[in-house]
Amino acid sequence: MDKVPMTVRGEEELREEHDRLMKRRPLITKAIAEAREFGDLKENAEYHAAREEQGFCEAQIRDIEYKLSVAQIIDISKIPNRGKVVFGATVTLIDCNTDDEVTYRIVGDDEANIKKNLISVNSPIARGLIGKKEGDDVAISTPSGVREFEVSSVEYA
Incomplete structure:
Protein backbone atom coordinates (compact mmCIF):
# COMPACT_ATOMS: atom_id res chain seq x y z
CA MET A 1 0.00 0.00 0.00
CA ASP A 2 1.53 3.28 -1.12
CA LYS A 3 1.48 6.25 1.21
CA VAL A 4 -0.40 9.34 0.05
CA PRO A 5 0.99 12.78 0.94
CA MET A 6 -1.20 14.97 3.13
CA THR A 7 -0.60 18.27 4.87
CA VAL A 8 -0.95 18.65 8.63
CA ARG A 9 -4.03 20.82 8.09
CA GLY A 10 -5.54 18.18 5.80
CA GLU A 11 -5.11 15.55 8.51
CA GLU A 12 -6.68 17.85 11.10
CA GLU A 13 -9.70 18.46 8.87
CA LEU A 14 -10.16 14.73 8.24
CA ARG A 15 -9.94 13.96 11.97
CA GLU A 16 -12.48 16.71 12.74
CA GLU A 17 -14.88 15.27 10.16
CA HIS A 18 -14.33 11.77 11.57
CA ILE A 32 -33.74 4.05 13.47
CA ALA A 33 -35.03 2.70 16.78
CA GLU A 34 -37.70 5.39 16.99
CA ALA A 35 -38.77 4.78 13.40
CA ARG A 36 -39.12 1.04 14.10
CA GLU A 37 -41.69 1.85 16.76
CA PHE A 38 -44.02 3.25 14.09
CA GLY A 39 -44.76 -0.27 12.91
CA ASP A 40 -44.69 -1.67 9.38
CA LEU A 41 -41.14 -1.19 8.07
CA LYS A 42 -42.06 -1.73 4.41
CA GLU A 43 -43.87 1.60 4.16
CA ASN A 44 -42.03 3.48 6.90
CA ALA A 45 -40.32 6.46 5.22
CA GLU A 46 -38.60 7.60 8.44
CA TYR A 47 -37.06 4.15 8.90
CA HIS A 48 -35.78 3.98 5.32
CA ALA A 49 -34.41 7.53 5.48
CA ALA A 50 -32.59 6.77 8.76
CA ARG A 51 -31.14 3.53 7.35
CA GLU A 52 -29.97 5.38 4.23
CA GLU A 53 -28.35 8.06 6.39
CA GLN A 54 -26.68 5.33 8.45
CA GLY A 55 -25.23 3.73 5.33
CA PHE A 56 -23.94 7.07 4.07
CA CYS A 57 -22.39 7.92 7.45
CA GLU A 58 -20.71 4.51 7.77
CA ALA A 59 -19.30 4.79 4.24
CA GLN A 60 -17.84 8.22 5.04
CA ILE A 61 -16.30 6.92 8.27
CA ARG A 62 -14.67 4.00 6.42
CA ASP A 63 -13.41 6.33 3.69
CA ILE A 64 -11.84 8.74 6.20
CA GLU A 65 -10.28 5.90 8.19
CA TYR A 66 -8.76 4.50 5.00
CA LYS A 67 -7.39 7.89 3.94
CA LEU A 68 -5.81 8.39 7.36
CA SER A 69 -4.32 4.88 7.29
CA VAL A 70 -2.49 5.52 4.01
CA ALA A 71 -1.62 9.17 4.67
CA GLN A 72 1.95 10.35 4.93
CA ILE A 73 1.64 13.54 6.94
CA ILE A 74 4.14 16.12 5.75
CA ASP A 75 4.84 19.05 8.05
CA ILE A 76 6.19 21.76 5.76
CA SER A 77 7.69 23.67 8.70
CA LYS A 78 10.18 20.81 9.21
CA ILE A 79 11.41 20.66 5.62
CA PRO A 80 14.75 22.46 5.07
CA ASN A 81 14.21 23.16 1.32
CA ARG A 82 13.64 26.88 1.76
CA GLY A 83 13.21 28.90 -1.37
CA LYS A 84 12.10 25.91 -3.45
CA VAL A 85 8.58 24.92 -4.35
CA VAL A 86 7.79 21.74 -2.43
CA PHE A 87 4.69 19.89 -1.28
CA GLY A 88 2.72 22.11 1.10
CA ALA A 89 4.23 25.37 -0.14
CA THR A 90 2.13 28.37 -1.09
CA VAL A 91 3.27 29.71 -4.46
CA THR A 92 2.41 33.06 -6.00
CA LEU A 93 2.70 33.13 -9.79
CA ILE A 94 2.62 35.97 -12.27
CA ASP A 95 1.26 35.17 -15.72
CA CYS A 96 3.96 36.38 -18.14
CA ASN A 97 1.37 37.29 -20.79
CA THR A 98 -1.25 39.12 -18.71
CA ASP A 99 0.63 40.11 -15.53
CA ASP A 100 -2.23 38.51 -13.56
CA GLU A 101 -1.21 37.16 -10.19
CA VAL A 102 -2.50 33.88 -8.76
CA THR A 103 -1.60 32.05 -5.56
CA TYR A 104 -1.81 28.27 -5.09
CA ARG A 105 -1.03 25.97 -2.20
CA ILE A 106 0.22 22.52 -3.20
CA VAL A 107 -1.63 19.84 -1.23
CA GLY A 108 -2.57 16.15 -1.39
CA ASP A 109 -5.18 14.82 -3.81
CA ASP A 110 -7.95 14.65 -1.21
CA GLU A 111 -7.33 18.20 -0.01
CA ALA A 112 -7.37 19.80 -3.45
CA ASN A 113 -10.04 22.46 -3.99
CA ILE A 114 -9.47 24.88 -6.85
CA LYS A 115 -12.07 27.31 -5.44
CA LYS A 116 -9.79 27.71 -2.41
CA ASN A 117 -6.64 27.74 -4.61
CA LEU A 118 -5.55 24.38 -3.22
CA ILE A 119 -4.08 22.30 -6.04
CA SER A 120 -3.12 18.65 -6.02
CA VAL A 121 0.55 17.78 -6.00
CA ASN A 122 -0.29 15.56 -8.99
CA SER A 123 -1.85 18.36 -11.06
CA PRO A 124 0.02 19.60 -14.15
CA ILE A 125 0.56 23.02 -12.54
CA ALA A 126 2.03 21.58 -9.34
CA ARG A 127 4.21 19.10 -11.22
CA GLY A 128 5.57 21.98 -13.29
CA LEU A 129 6.30 24.05 -10.17
CA ILE A 130 7.96 21.48 -7.89
CA GLY A 131 11.64 22.30 -7.46
CA LYS A 132 11.40 25.83 -8.88
CA LYS A 133 12.61 28.89 -6.94
CA GLU A 134 11.49 32.49 -6.62
CA GLY A 135 12.23 34.36 -9.85
CA ASP A 136 12.20 31.22 -12.01
CA ASP A 137 10.14 31.18 -15.19
CA VAL A 138 8.08 28.08 -15.83
CA ALA A 139 6.07 26.91 -18.85
CA ILE A 140 3.06 24.80 -17.87
CA SER A 141 0.88 22.82 -20.25
CA THR A 142 -2.78 23.50 -19.54
CA PRO A 143 -5.89 22.37 -21.42
CA SER A 144 -5.92 25.77 -23.13
CA GLY A 145 -2.27 25.48 -24.20
CA VAL A 146 1.15 26.24 -22.75
CA ARG A 147 1.20 29.17 -20.32
CA GLU A 148 4.28 30.89 -18.96
CA PHE A 149 4.53 32.02 -15.36
CA GLU A 150 7.13 33.62 -13.14
CA VAL A 151 7.41 32.30 -9.60
CA SER A 152 6.88 35.49 -7.60
CA SER A 153 7.09 34.06 -4.09
CA VAL A 154 7.26 30.76 -2.21
CA GLU A 155 5.92 30.60 1.36
CA TYR A 156 5.80 27.84 3.92
CA ALA A 157 2.82 28.18 6.26
Missing part, protein backbone atom coordinates in the same frame (compact mmCIF):
# COMPACT_ATOMS: atom_id res chain seq x y z
CA ASP A 19 -15.14 12.99 15.09
CA ARG A 20 -18.28 14.73 13.82
CA LEU A 21 -19.46 11.55 12.10
CA MET A 22 -18.69 9.41 15.15
CA LYS A 23 -20.88 11.73 17.26
CA ARG A 24 -23.62 11.45 14.64
CA ARG A 25 -23.64 7.63 14.77
CA PRO A 26 -25.63 7.21 18.01
CA LEU A 27 -28.15 9.82 16.86
CA ILE A 28 -28.79 7.84 13.68
CA THR A 29 -29.15 4.61 15.65
CA LYS A 30 -31.67 6.33 17.92
CA ALA A 31 -33.60 7.60 14.88
